[in-house]
Amino acid sequence: MIRTILSAFLIFSFAYGYDIDTLLDEALKEVEIESSEKYYNLALKLFNEGLYRQAVKNGEIFLDKNNADIKKLDNIVLLLAVSYFLTEKKDKLFNLFLQYYSSNISEDTRKKLFIYTNNLLVRKGDWKRLKILRSKGKGLFKHSKHSINLSGIFSQFDPGVNIFRLHIGNIIGENSIFFARKNLTLIEIAKMLDMGYDELKIANPHIDPFDIQKGEAVFVPRKRILPEKDFEFGTVYINLSEKRLYYPLIIDGEPYVITFPVGIGRDNAKSPIGQFKITQKKENPEWVVPQSIREEDPTLPSVVPPGPDNPLGIRAMRLGYTEYLLHGTSKRFGIGMKVSHGCIRMYNKDVKRLFDIVKKGTKVVITEKNYKFYKDSRFYIEIFELKPEDKMEIISFLKEKNIKLSPYLLQFYNREKRGYAIPLL
Structure with a gap:
């Protein structure tokens, strides 16, 4: 191949009189x-x-x-x-x-x-x-200053953590570094950072999630693409693949995105996909235990009253006219994991924040996207976990956009750059 290239250049130079050294x-x-x-x-x-x-x-x-x-x-x-x-x-x-x-x-x-x-x-x-x-x-590892100063009910949110000003397009947030000041687990760190366990785990594939020593650092993935390209302000979006909720809003005339980690249904009891409306809101809800769950665990009562042992936590919102709820939790773990019987589970602090600003009738769109795209002056992708068919679909889609992405590089991204938005161009 080297000889072929050199020969071609030499023939070209003799034919057209170009400087041979150049x-x-x-x-x-x-x-x-x-x-x-x-x-x-x-x-x-x-x-x-x-x-x-x-x-x-x-x-x-x-x-x-x-x-x-x-x-x-x-x-x-x-x-x-x-x-x-x-x-x-x-x-x-x-x-x-x-x-x-x-x-x-x-x-x-x-x-x-x-x-x-x-x-x-x-x-x-x-x-x-x-x-x-x-x-x-x-x-x-210095955090950027977040120039968000909201009053009233929105002052309970944490800028750069669960509320972001939407400057342009569909991308929010900035990735950061967390230092462990004592020996911790990734579950403990996730709760401290208002993150989900799985999203921290996939962004830190070479860290032992149950043995993070004092002084060690963790990559915190906060740069994200909204689940829908043509999203609507005032609609709640949940992407099951990333186990995260997004709520874009106009606040004081400015665009913002509120976002929280969520726990979702197990593989044998998946959370629903589709469009719903919040039809009911309850503070300190009682849990009427479904018959299917009582069959799994006959020791459960028919109704669990409000309190610290109630699996629904301190707030619950019903999705449409189904049995599925968007609710808090009494568990110490499970946010950002596949743990529930199909309901969408949140930290109690987060579900209260959402409950306070979401009205009955609010539309909720639940999707399951293993990857997301966004394009402005650059092309971005955000990967969670790719199946073989996903890889072929991505390569084919990008080829139509005149973007060459080799299978080797895509697999590398799937291993080492998951869980946050990365530019392809």
Whole structure:
């Protein structure tokens, strides 16, 4: 292939009288690009197969050959960071951070590079390097100031956490870094951050969810695409695949999006999909136990009164004229998971906030989307968990948009960049 390219350039130069040195330089650049592309795709393929050492070898060769393509560079830096972390190459991981923490790669990849380096140094007790890392990377874990100052009933929401000003298009939020100040589980962190367990877990695939040590960092995915392109203000949207609720509203003449994590029905008792209206609202509801649930657990009474042991928590809203409710919970866990018998479960604090602002008759749209797209000046995708048919559908759709996305890269995104909006162009 190299000979073919060089021969073509030489024939062209003789035929048209171009400067041969210039053409040779251009030919060699073409050869270099083609060669680096080979190492790039091979690194992705090997990484996806779990062959991290071989993936590192090809990724490092790519860096030597091509540092100009920022998008490819971004993916290879993340690939190397994860590989060094999993193979416990702390020297290489630390040096990779020093080389790229202030580079032109995406802020999200720089944050993940910081997190993997930080966590490996904590695990290894390398306090000297940890001090250097945090000093150089301190700009990455500073939270942006959220200029939202709402009064009245909306003052109970937390800017940048569960309420966002919608500046343009369908994208909200900014990803951040959380530091554990003591040993924690991901379930505890999720509740502290008003997040769901699963959405934190898929965004942190290489963190032990039940053994997060003091000083370790967690990636917090808050940059999201709304579930519907042509959404309506005043309609509640729930995407079961991401286990999250969105409520776009006009407040004081400005567009906002309120969003909360939710627990949904188990695989054998799925939550409903479709359009509903809130037909009933109850404070401190009693739970009339369905016959099907009493058959599973005959010890349950026919009615559970309001109180701390009531599974419906402190508020409940009925979806249409069904048995399905949008409600709080008495459980310590389950938000952001498949745990219910079909109802939509929320933290008590969140369901009260929603209850206070949602009126009877409000439309609720429930969908199940494993991925979401959005396009403005750039094309974005947000992935939760892709089935084989989803992958083919995405590649085919993007091909129609003249966007080339290889199966290797899509699989890499499905492993390492799930749960938040990422740009494809």
